Amino acid sequence: MPKVTYIQPDGVETTLDARDGDSVMETAVKNGVRGIVAECGGACACATCHVFVDDAFAAKVGEPGPLEDDMLDGAASDRQATSRLSCQIKMNDDLDGLIVRIAPEQV
Amino acid sequence: MTDVLIVGAGQAGMQIAVSLRDNGFEGRIELVGEEPHGPYQRPPLSKAFLHGAADIESLELRSPSFYVDNKIVVVPDEKVLKVDLSGERGLATTDTGREIHFDKMALATGSTPRRLPTEGAELDGVLYLRGIADAVELKKRWDAAANVVVIGGGFIGLEVAAGARMDGKQVTVLEAMDRLIARAVSPETSEFYRAAHERRGTSVRLNAKITRLVGEGGAVTGVELEGGEVIPADIVMVGIGVIARGELADQLGLETVNGAIVVNEFAETSDPRVVAAGDAVLLPHPLGGDAQVRLESVQNAVDQAKTAAKTLAGVREPYRAVPWFWSDQADLKLQIAGLSTGYDQTVVRGTPDDESFSVLYYRAGRLIAIDSVNAVSDYMAVRKALGSGSTIPAEQATNLETPLKTLVVE
Incomplete structure (x- = not known):
């Protein structure tokens, strides 16, 4: 199982094993990682699962799609160069060790 | 404790x-x-x-x-x-x-789900959708069904209709009122969805008067309308609230x-x-x-x-969150923010026929809600504005050259 690490705005880290194919958002929410709200459950409809992807993984994770791009523009925390909605990042072995920082404001 | x-x-x-x-x-x-x-x-x-x-x-x-x-x-x-x-x-x-x-x-x-109060509603193949058990039942019959009739042109019915059409089925939506999703959206948005579903090959029948469901051997085979026309159905999906x-x-x-x-x-x-x-x-x-x-x-x-x-837990904090909602129908993403209850003015931003537009709702001159179809930036701007108690002047909202988020005022 690929591992993913979440870093809270206050620096607290949580590392989880992700089910292959589950999104970074689903992995967090099902295990109660705070700060990822994800009210729409992964439909790319709410922009409340905003994360900043660690620079080392930015290329592997890739750029947001056009819809996600527009959602990020309106996210509660200002977007950064590696901003993504974590519901749109599916975990796989290629992303093992992924590190994301959770955006301070989601709603 | x-x-x-x-x-x-x-x-x-x-x-x-x-x-x-x-x-x-x-x-x-x-x-x-x-x-x-x-x-x-x-x-x-x-x-x-x-x-x-x-x-x-x-x-x-x-x-x-x-x-x-x-x-x-x-x-x-x-x-x-x-x-x-x-x-x-x-x-x-x-x-x-x-x-x-x-x-x-x-x-x-x-x-x-509200049950269909119509003769034949107890026939096998007449389905509702609320929980996993309902969805499993629907899925079980899905592949074999060539003809799907959806009763009720609300969100759940239109989502199922869109999916059935994408899977190549003959789909008819029967709506008793004179427009789709009438309880939740403006006439402009309703008309857009009628046309958009028709463009994708779904037959949308407004003002439909159903007399009964007909069947053979206990299983539904069609929906009979006033006047005697029978629309063939292997599945009748009921979404009437x-x-x-x-x-x-x-x-x-x-x-x-x-x-x-x-x-x-x-x-x-x-x-x-x-x-x-x-x-x-x-x-x-x-x-x-x-x-x-x-x-x-x-x-x-x-x-x-x-x-x-x-x-x-003993913490007094009133409910103030801005309501929002979404509905995915085929490649159409509808996003709604705010509450349009009691609106007295609507402004259409963009062209519905382009399948990317928004309808902004106003009451006494103040923005209260938005429906956006494939127009995420508009939706996000309005959701944010409503959350901070701001508004967007109606007369400026139609200008597509200007992003809505730059028009937000107190």
């Missing part, structure tokens, strides 16, 4: 339990639901789940270990039949005969309206020991003016549950 019983293990019930812990509540939490599953997401049932893109495990709202770690007792497959609040502590009795003692109770009983599950509230003598449980801005019912949240509730909302509203949405289930949990 206070013990809380939550009746209903859907989105709202789950969120009340989680938010109680988030607010430092240390008493016992028991979450009882009548479905055989723990809390799960309903929205994918009419979309990804039907097409095999989501399995049951992927619908789970939390992993089983989450509940253990947070000392939340989840009891599926059990129905609370009776509640007694006459003693010092409350007492609930379930359909297994089990008795649960508690100090405070949360009702998150949700809603149930929901009824609030207010049975327990009625039993307790709480204030209800048509089954919907009346609450105040703190999610309190007329009994101070009982809070309620989600689809089953009739609530006041600052964006709704004087009207009490029912909000059948994930957003409301989650945000109202948070309010209810705070109330139970």
Whole structure:
């Protein structure tokens, strides 16, 4: 199982094993990682699962799609160069060790 | 120590339990639901789940270990039949005969699909969609069905219709009123959806008068309209609204309206020991003016549950969250923010025929809501503006050259 690490705005880290194919958002929410709200459950409809992807993984994770791009523009925390909605990042072995920082404001 | 019983293990019930812990509540939490599953997401049932893109495990709202770690007792497959609040502590009795003692109770009983009151409605193949069991039933028949008739042109029906059409089925939507989604959106948005579904090959029949459902050997084969026309159907999917599950509230003598449980801005019912949240509730909302509203949405289930949990934990914080909603139909993403109740003006931004546009709703000159179709930037701008109590001047909103977010004013 690929591992993913979440870093809270206050620096607290949580590392989880992700089910292959589950999104970074689903992995967090099902295990109660705070700060990822994800009210729409992964439909790319709410922009409340905003994360900043660690620079080392930015290329592997890739750029947001056009819809996600527009959602990020309106996210509660200002977007950064590696901003993504974590519901749109599916975990796989290629992303093992992924590190994301959770955006301070989601709603 | 206070013990809380939550009746209903859907989105709202789950969120009340989680938010109680988030607010430092240390008493016992028991979450009882009548479905055989723990809390799960309903929205994918009419979309990804039907097409095999989501399995049951992927619908789970939390992993089983989450509940253990947070000392939340989840009891599926059990129905609370009776509640007694006459003693010092409350007492609930379930359909297994089990008795649960508690100090405070949360009702998150949700809603149930309104049944079709038509001859032939009991035929096999006449289906509703609310829970996993309904979705599994629909999916079982999906591949073999060539003709799908959807009764009711609301969100759930249109989502299923769009999916059926994408899978190459002959699809007819029958709507009794003169436009689609009439309860939730403006005539402009309704007309867009009629045309958009027609463009994709679905037949949309407005003002449809159904006389009966016809069948052979106990299975539905068609829907008969006034005048005698019969539309062939292997599946009849009924989505004609929901009824609030207010049975327990009625039993307790709480204030209800048509089954919907009346609450105040703190999610309190007329009994101070009982809070309620989600689809089953009739609530006041600052964006709704004087009207009490029912909000059948994930957003409301989650945000109202948070309010209810705070109330139970002794934190007074009124419900103020801006309502929002989405519906995915084929490649059309509808996003709604705000409450259009009592609007007196609409402004259309963009061209509906281009399949990317928004309708902004105003009341007394102030922005109160938006419907956006494939226009995410508009939606996000309005959601943010409403959240901060701001507005966007109607006369400027039609200018597509200017992003809405730059037009926001106090």
